[in-house]
Amino acid sequence: MNAQGGRRLGVIIGVGLACALLPGITTRGTETLDTVLSVLMAAVVMTVLTQVIFIGPSGRVPLPALLVFGLAGFVQDALIWWLLSWLGPKMSYLHVEGLATILLAALITRATILLLSQLSPAAETAED
Template sequence: MNDQGRRRVGILVGVGLACGLLPGIALAGTETLDKALAVLMAVIVMTIINQLIFVGPSGRVPLPALLAFGLAGYVQDALVWWLLSWLGPKLGNMQVEGLGTILLAALITRGTVLLLSQLTPTAETAED
């Protein structure tokens, strides 16, 4: 799997975990399909923005660089979750309540993206 594929899977897993674990993210709707579509909408928005404005390593990197990429990506993901808190009720059945929920969702999402980006063979170590 290439780097873009790992990022997309990381976003899918991260958004799914955030929507499932955080009590401040409410998925409205009576059917499971409604809730799945709300999560899918969040995944699509997050994926599009992360593909357009990519902040992260393109392979395995040392810990200081990983922390810098992680911090920049965390800020980006927090801003995207803030956008989703505004777009969610308008486009789907998702409500994101509070700044704490936004920050925790961004932490979960960026953590999974960085974790999957580091799961490459050691031969693909990024060069400075």
């Protein structure tokens, strides 16, 4: 798996974990299909926006650079979750409640993205 595939997989897993673990993210659908489609919609929006506006290392990087990329990506993910809190009720049954939930969802999503992008096999470390 290359770094781009790791990032995409990280987004999908991160959105799924955030939706499953955080009590402030709810799907108000009455059927399982409504819930699945709501989480899928959130994953698609997050994946598209993180691919269009890419913030992250192109390979393995030292820890200080990884922290800077992580912070910038966290801000990006928080803004996307904020967008989802507004779009969710309009497009599906997804409801994101409160700023704390948005920030925790962004933290979970960015942590999985960074973890899976750093697990990809790379021969050398990217230079400063």
